[in-house]
Amino acid sequence: MTTTIGIPILLGLLLLPVYTVLAGFLFGEPRDFRTAGIGLGVMAAMAVFMIGSTAMMGIVFGMITPF
Amino acid sequence: MNASDPPDDIDSEAWEAWATEVVDGTGFDVELGVGLARDAQRVARGEMTEAEYQAKYHEDVLDEFGVDDRPTAPEPQKADGSPLPGVPGTGNGKRSRRSMLKTAGAIGLGTLGLSAAQQSTRTVAAQSGDGDSESDVQMGMAINTDRCIACLQCMDACNEENGNPAESLWMAVLRYQEDDYTDNEEFLTRPCQHCSDAPCETACPTNARYTREEDGIVLTDYDQCTGCRYCEVSCPYGVNYMEWAEPGGGDFEADRDVDGVTAAGSAPQGTMGKCTFCAHRQVSDDESLQGTTACEDVCPVDAIHFGDMNDEESAPRQHLANDTGGQPTYRLLEDKGTEPNIVYVGNEPSRTATQTDGPTGENEFDLVRERHGRREIEIGSHEDDD
Amino acid sequence: MSTTNNTILTPLKTLSVKFLALVVVLGIAALVMLEAIVHQLQHGLAVTDLASWGTQEGVTWGIYIGTFEWFAGMAVGALAAVGYIRYNELTRYDIIARIGELWALISGLSAAYLIVIDLGRPDRVLNILTAWFVTVQYSPLAWDVTFVTALLVMTSAMLILSLRRDFSEMDLNKLPVYTALLGELLTLGFRPEEREKLDSMLRWLGLALLILAFTGGMVPGWLLGVVGAQAGWYGGIAGIAFLSAGLMSGVAVLAITAGVLRYLYGMEEALPEEVFVGLGKALTLFGFVYLVVQFNNLLPSIFPMAPLAESRVGEAMLYGHFATDFWLAMGAVAIPMLILAVFRERMLAGGVGLAVVSVVMLWGVWVKSQLTVIEPLMYSSGLPYEVGTYVPTLVEWVITIGSILVAILLFSIATKLVPMGRLLDDTASTEEVRN
Numbered sequence: 001m002t003t004t005i006g007i008p009i010l011l012g013l014l015l016l017p018v019y020t021v022l023a024g025f026l027f028g029e030p031r032d033f034r035t036a037g038i039g040l041g042v043m044a045a046m047a048v049f050m051i052g053s054t055a056m057m058g059i060v061f062g063m064i065t066p067f
Numbered sequence: 068m069n070a071s072d073p074p075d076d077i078d079s080e081a082w083e084a085w086a087t088e089v090v091d092g093t094g095f096d097v098e099l100g101v102g103l104a105r106d107a108q109r110v111a112r113g114e115m116t117e118a119e120y121q122a123k124y125h126e127d128v129l130d131e132f133g134v135d136d137r138p139t140a141p142e143p144q145k146a147d148g149s150p151l152p153g154v155p156g157t158g159n160g161k162r163s164r165r166s167m168l169k170t171a172g173a174i175g176l177g178t179l180g181l182s183a184a185q186q187s188t189r190t191v192a193a194q195s196g197d198g199d200s201e202s203d204v205q206m207g208m209a210i211n212t213d214r215c216i217a218c219l220q221c222m223d224a225c226n227e228e229n230g231n232p233a234e235s236l237w238m239a240v241l242r243y244q245e246d247d248y249t250d251n252e253e254f255l256t257r258p259c260q261h262c263s264d265a266p267c268e269t270a271c272p273t274n275a276r277y278t279r280e281e282d283g284i285v286l287t288d289y290d291q292c293t294g295c296r297y298c299e300v301s302c303p304y305g306v307n308y309m310e311w312a313e314p315g316g317g318d319f320e321a322d323r324d325v326d327g328v329t330a331a332g333s334a335p336q337g338t339m340g341k342c343t344f345c346a347h348r349q350v351s352d353d354e355s356l357q358g359t360t361a362c363e364d365v366c367p368v369d370a371i372h373f374g375d376m377n378d379e380e381s382a383p384r385q386h387l388a389n390d391t392g393g394q395p396t397y398r399l400l401e402d403k404g405t406e407p408n409i410v411y412v413g414n415e416p417s418r419t420a421t422q423t424d425g426p427t428g429e430n431e432f433d434l435v436r437e438r439h440g441r442r443e444i445e446i447g448s449h450e451d452d453d
Numbered sequence: 454m455s456t457t458n459n460t461i462l463t464p465l466k467t468l469s470v471k472f473l474a475l476v477v478v479l480g481i482a483a484l485v486m487l488e489a490i491v492h493q494l495q496h497g498l499a500v501t502d503l504a505s506w507g508t509q510e511g512v513t514w515g516i517y518i519g520t521f522e523w524f525a526g527m528a529v530g531a532l533a534a535v536g537y538i539r540y541n542e543l544t545r546y547d548i549i550a551r552i553g554e555l556w557a558l559i560s561g562l563s564a565a566y567l568i569v570i571d572l573g574r575p576d577r578v579l580n581i582l583t584a585w586f587v588t589v590q591y592s593p594l595a596w597d598v599t600f601v602t603a604l605l606v607m608t609s610a611m612l613i614l615s616l617r618r619d620f621s622e623m624d625l626n627k628l629p630v631y632t633a634l635l636g637e638l639l640t641l642g643f644r645p646e647e648r649e650k651l652d653s654m655l656r657w658l659g660l661a662l663l664i665l666a667f668t669g670g671m672v673p674g675w676l677l678g679v680v681g682a683q684a685g686w687y688g689g690i691a692g693i694a695f696l697s698a699g700l701m702s703g704v705a706v707l708a709i710t711a712g713v714l715r716y717l718y719g720m721e722e723a724l725p726e727e728v729f730v731g732l733g734k735a736l737t738l739f740g741f742v743y744l745v746v747q748f749n750n751l752l753p754s755i756f757p758m759a760p761l762a763e764s765r766v767g768e769a770m771l772y773g774h775f776a777t778d779f780w781l782a783m784g785a786v787a788i789p790m791l792i793l794a795v796f797r798e799r800m801l802a803g804g805v806g807l808a809v810v811s812v813v814m815l816w817g818v819w820v821k822s823q824l825t826v827i828e829p830l831m832y833s834s835g836l837p838y839e840v841g842t843y844v845p846t847l848v849e850w851v852i853t854i855g856s857i858l859v860a861i862l863l864f865s866i867a868t869k870l871v872p873m874g875r876l877l878d879d880t881a882s883t884e885e886v887r888n
Contacts, residue, residue, distance in 0.1 A: 004590045004591060005591070006588075006589050006590040006591050006592070006595070006596065007589075007590055009596060010589055010596070010599065013668045013669065014596060014599050014600060014603065014668070014669050014672070016664050016665075016668055017603065017607060017661035017662065017664045017665040017668075017669070018603070018661070020657065020660055020661040020664055021607070021657060021658060021661045023657075024653075024654070024656075024657025024658075024660065024661070025654055025657060028653050028654070028656075028657055029653065030649055030650055030653065032646075032647070032650040034647075035647045035650040035651060035654065036650070036654065038642075039610065039614055039654050039658075042609075042610050042613050042614060043606055043607070043610045046605070046606045046609045046610055046613075047602070047606045050602055050605050050606060051582060051602070054565075054569075054578055054579065054582060055579050055582075057566070057569060057575075057578060058575070058576050058577065058578045058579045059576075061494055061569070061575040061576040061578070062576030064491055064494040064495060065337075065494050065495070065574070065575070065576045066495060067313065067335065067336040067337060067497065234509060236508050239507075239508050241508075241836065241837055241838070243837035255836065255837065257836065266680075266681065266682060269591050269592065270592060270593070270594065270680075271588065271592060271594075272581045272584065272588050272592045272594035272595045272598065273577075273580040273581055273584040273588065274584045274587050274588055275580075291577075291580055291584070292573075292574065292577075293572045293573065293574050293575075293577040293578065293580050293581060294498070294572050294573015294574045294577075295568075295571070295572055295573070295581075295594065296513045296514060296573070297592075297594050299505060299506070299513045300506075300513060300514060300680055300682065300683060300830065301680050301681075301682050302682055303681070303682035303835050304507075304835070304836060305505070305506055305507025305508070305833060305835075305836060305838060306507070307505060308505050308509075309498070309503075309505055309513065309573055310573070311497060311498050311499040311501075311503065311504070311573075312496070312497055312499035313497070313499075336497050336573075337497050337498070337572075337573030337574040338573055338574060339573070399836070400835050400836075403681060403682065403835075404681075416836065416837050418761045418762065418834065418835065419761065420837040421837055422837050422838070422839055436508050436509060436510065437504075437509065437510070438504035438505070438509045438511060439499065440499055441502060441504055441509075441511065442842075444509075444510050444839070446839060
């Protein structure tokens, strides 16, 4: 495998908005870690929800798919 | 391969006698040949550097052959002598060993050096349990399209062997014409090219498409494939065949298991299949099946030659060395940078070649082109669109 | 309470027979689509007209992937609009931001499940996630999964956090009971001193969405652009082409929705004409950019110096098999764009005209998305294969059109569940709205 450009693309490009949110929520004025924590918690929960619902979709499709 | 395996100890009398016998048959200087072979093994074992090897025999090789084409320039290194990262041919030393052995092969001693290197590589890999170690074996084919008569027996044998449905033509013989001024019909025998830099593997989002380390065959893990078909769009050769419906082809009788991965035989419904170089034969306990494919076995004009492309004595290399009959050799769409492992003998189809009008003969073998459920294909019916 | 912009609550508080009829009709469409999906799951992709390119003379990616690209683009465009509005705190466009949050989420979800439906083994979709740590190092499809997941996570976070702020400013007792319940859930543990921080966080999240739209937003274009085997996909402009289509269709879907809401619920106060002027300007600009990018994409393939493979694809598009579809699609973007540019005042009054041209432009982008995906596979190059054919089957049409109708259904239901914006009930904000 000669192509490993994915790591710079992931860390340097795709995750830029995540860095922005982390920095902005935690260090943006006014400082309020409780509210920032709620915001980050919401994002983490949604990430789990999205991956979980993908898994659920796979399971449901698997029950319908005969092969 | 050679008749007898070499004794293990390169300093022993038995090894000396064995090597002398082999080199004697080539008609070249026996003393030089045996020396080259012995030191090739030392390089493979890491007891001698490649540079030392090159220097030691440079004069003698020039005397004997009048030319020394072996790479004498040192490989690029950092100032401290460590290998440059990311530069092909450096870093793990495998490539340098390989190029050195190619050189040995070029002067008629390939069997000695290569088998020694294979043994040592495998032994080291087995001892250290290093999963990353690559073998020096790269299976491939030499296909002589100049000999091909488009009997399509290879296509039939392939589908029979792998239990493929009639529409999944892992091996396909394309009939084409170059231009309108001649009626010369030419044939392109097209299995998977088993590329060394396979775009299908780079595309795959589930890591299902992989190269088997032992012999460089490109395979699909049928248990992992999700059927997204990104491999198919990324392949410039059009060799991938999705199983759109329940395959319903013949039976596949061999074991689908290749090193613990379900990768041999026809693809199950909803997954991607393509030529496996008859992977089930390569891992078979039956030694007479190893190193063979169904298409090669059945070809009546000996156009298909399957074997290790890094082995001078293998069927494809021997064919390319001795039997091309002055025909040009080429690799398909080499400009795509895929490093295909099939070498063709004959005329390369140009980008303007068109398929010949009319039936192409698949139906004589109950093979079809059209996917089950889709309308019948007429060759040449789309000329107006061009 | 003043009467400034509480018309934003009108959709929530009314439930007309017409709306119920719409939900029933769309619900039936959803059921038909569900039946088609089950049919396809049971019989596999054999129920489509997809076939392997090469000897089978088909296209292996078809209308599902084309529609995926369309939905993904719409999500990117809506995302960018939301990000822009929230980051710059454009209070007048508050409703547009809410509409955009909903559309980004809905079209992102539609794109995601369309790609799963296109899989040969959709039950194995989880394999893509379990192999992600390895495949993200090289597979653009793994990047795409990363992008779509990021889009869904960040959009839903934006929706939830902005709703938390908006609900906290409302009297939940005056809302319908289910909305009030949602409001109580989302304002759980809310403290008044949180509001200032929430404002700041929404700004940061807006910036993040903008960044996501203009970086990760190109990934679905790269998915095609990196494929060296397909002339017509390969090239440096694929990401830009996708983004330009996305920005235009994202703004178009916002304009349609805003126009329809204003027309149906008389939301003249909440959706003043300036908002439509702004949307119309954006749509004109993005439509123009889209056409420029398309021209740049096509010119090298039809110029006499073009390589054979590229010229086959380009010529089929411009003068050949696909010429009708292609020129209709381009016309569907160019003519509305020109009309908007020339007759701006008349077109934008009331928002209905803008909604109509937006529908036409969206249709044009949809057609072009299909051509982009299908055409290179049909006109394969390299080996002497025949030109392929592709006529989508009934199942494919039902699932594709169904996915669009289901998206509309989801949005319609959302208008009855969540407030369309922030309630501004003091004079200061009234001034702000007026300005």
